[in-house]
Amino acid sequence: MLLEVSGLAIDLPSPAGARRVVHDVSFSLDAGDSLGVVGESGSGKTMTALALMGLLPDGARVSGAMRFEGQDLARLGEDAMRKLRGDRIAMIFQEPMSALNPLHRIGAQVAEPLMLHRAMSKGAAWTEAIRLLDRVRLRDPERIAHAYPFALSGGERQRAMIAMALSCGPDLIIADEPTTALDVTVQAKILDLLASLCVSSNMATLLVSHDLAVIARHCRRVLVMYGGTVMESGPADAVLRRARHPYTRALLEARPRPGAPRGERLRAIAGAAPSSASAPIGCPFAGRCPLTLDICRAQALPTVEFEAEHRVRCHRVDATGRLT
Amino acid sequence: MSALALTARGRAGASQWLGAALVAALVGAAMLSLVWTPYPPGAIDVPHKLLSPSPAHWLGTDDLGRDVASEILAGARVSILVGVIAVGIGVAFGVALGLVAAAAKGLVEDAIMKLCDFTFAFPALLSAIMLTATYGPGVVNAIIAIGVYNVPIFAKLTRATANGVLAREFTLAARAAGRGPLAIAFDHVLPNIAPALIVQATIQFAVAILAEAALSYLGLGAQPPEASWGRMLSDAQGWMYVAPRLAVFPGLAVALSVLGLNLLGDGLRDALDPRLKARG
């Protein structure tokens, strides 16, 4: 098992004291596997990703365990984490324009991890950077390497970010909304690129997105998060076709349907996502969920695995996956 | 982190109050000197020259027997006078110019702003020197020079803030309702730029005091027998080996006044519009 997260909880500092933004998240990831984390903004998915990298905001506290290649990332000191970042675990971010330093050439930015972790000389790293830019299917990689970020399109920049992340051949790539800021036409290409690169290098992928369709197409397994808690998890097609959690079902129903008649309104989920978790004991979706009962607010959520690997956390779903 | 946030705010509060206290002391000293000083300022008493501080003369006497404490109090008068009038000139003409620029838009606006940028190559002291070279030294010329220097500063500030205000919906609504530009300026623009102006005015006041002190030090500002901190410093220089303390008090007065105004300005900025902090 490449990555095993158990009971992860993250507290962020706030004017009113510590605020728990991620409760009891557990999942695992094998080498070469792909896991998608889907949820609205505020669901805690980005915080989970940042926690793995050790890049949470100052003052954040992590409890639980994140075992990666035998080490618990939660207990590692900054020096040890630095050795892993960019080398064994890499991350790509949402806004490629602002995520790249406007004053450095693309080639230099892609070469930086190589010089840092592999002690390569500038020349050798530059050559390797061009090779990486070619690998992410950028046309004329030499010109791109000499260019500055402002001269590239959004898709090109994101490919460059991917090249940067791949440079040291990491075992795990975390992608936080990598295509949200891009044109629709470009999104699919970037995701396909990412998927094929991961397969060819046997890299594990953790894809974070609010877009269920994106996750479904590119990830073998899915984690659905809401209010900092995992609501449902399992193989992608199982979760999609046999979703049991009311929230997952609502998400699925809220998707625009391709064959639907014009003017049909989208099914939105009534209410708003919790802006600050005031440490509820029960389910964070309680109140907004159409199936809410008293028990939902009063009791901690159980975890039910009702078919192979497919788990759900809901008071209203029994051990066989049926609604009670 | 909550504790830290609170102490940060508390610290900001403390410096504001310190600033306010120092400014109050400055104004108080000036006003007090109008009705009372330990000795008449400018009163020469050569037999008692260069005395050390004592109950009779709290800060001692200078090379002509003048009581230092009285001179310091009276010096506050000139500082405040210069500050108020110079900043007043800057605000009056600068705001008008800025409003014209913001309203006119296009080439006129660009031309005015370029002109303002260009004057920044001539710092207050240099312009003041040029003016006194032509018209002779004195407080009036110093005030005019510093005042003129303030005009582009307030013009730029007014235009920038006014543009922001004019773009907002309520002024569009006012214009749609047929209100004339002057009415819009007074009803909508001025109240909204007032906070930024007040903050900048406080800071320019401090700049004016520094400039006046420098001019007086060079002999180009207030002339004797008018008391001025800058001139006191220049006089004190001649007696550095004999009575070094003479150089301490006038400079301290300037520094504390400027410090107070700067702190007050920062505090006002935080209080009146925290968003200004990002721009300043």
Added chain:
Amino acid sequence: MLAYTIQRLLVLAATLVFASLAVFGVLEILPGNAAMTMLGASATPEAVAALAHKLGLDQPLAARYWSWIAGALRGDFGLSYAYGSPIAPLIAQRLAVSAPLAVLSMAIAAAVALVAGVYAAERRGRAGDAAVMAASQIGLAVPNFWFAILLVLVFAVHWRLAPAGGFPGWDAGPWRALQALILPAIALGLVQAAILTRVTRSALLEALNEDFIRTARAKGLSRRAALWRHALPNAMAPILTIMGLQFANLIAGAIVVENVFVLPGLGRLIVQSIANRDALVVEDCVMLLAAFVIALNFVVDLACAAIDPRLRAGVS
């Protein structure tokens, strides 16, 4: 880069022309006959007229302006009324003192600002940051000539470590000459250091907030490496710009500080010439200083473009 340079050169030329017109205007056109000022109010009208003719003051304005500018471009700055000798070598002599002084003090200020600004930005919100900010507030408030006097009191009068004033000349050896410039440079640099420290700190904090810092850390760079390699270059543009703008104030400060330390520099020349009613000298010096400031800002613009490729390409 070439197109940008040419564009800035044109602006430079235009600004210089405007500056010369402004200086000429203030000192020549505004009411107040220079000859009368020189001779004093009690002079006879004939004496005033004679002097005015001798100085060429009765020529038409445009001709006077042109002969002034043309002369300056040739290197002929006219004759000093008080000294009776050519102004150009006089200015050159004084520049040999003022120029190193200005450079030295800006260098000191920049060095202090870099160290203190980075230190404060790294420790944002903590005691170190507050201490730096408090120190810079004090530095902003202290008049530089007072600080200069205090420095003299401590280092020259009390401890006798440095000269209290005067300049031995570069012929006495570079080290001895520099010794005379150290205290003045520190006095001048204080205010600049305070201002630049604040600018450095805030520019760095803004740069540290950018997304590419997070990317840099995600690549495995330490906080410190991310600050120096990624944040600082992005903070340089505003810092350099403010440095350029501040140079004008530095020069103004030098005028006063030179008087404190009795340095035979340009500042003292200006003040003496005012006392001597030597209008042409003042005009030439002020124009020179203004031209220098304008030229310096041009250099700063080029430097910013050298750092930031977006400026070179004309992208906002």
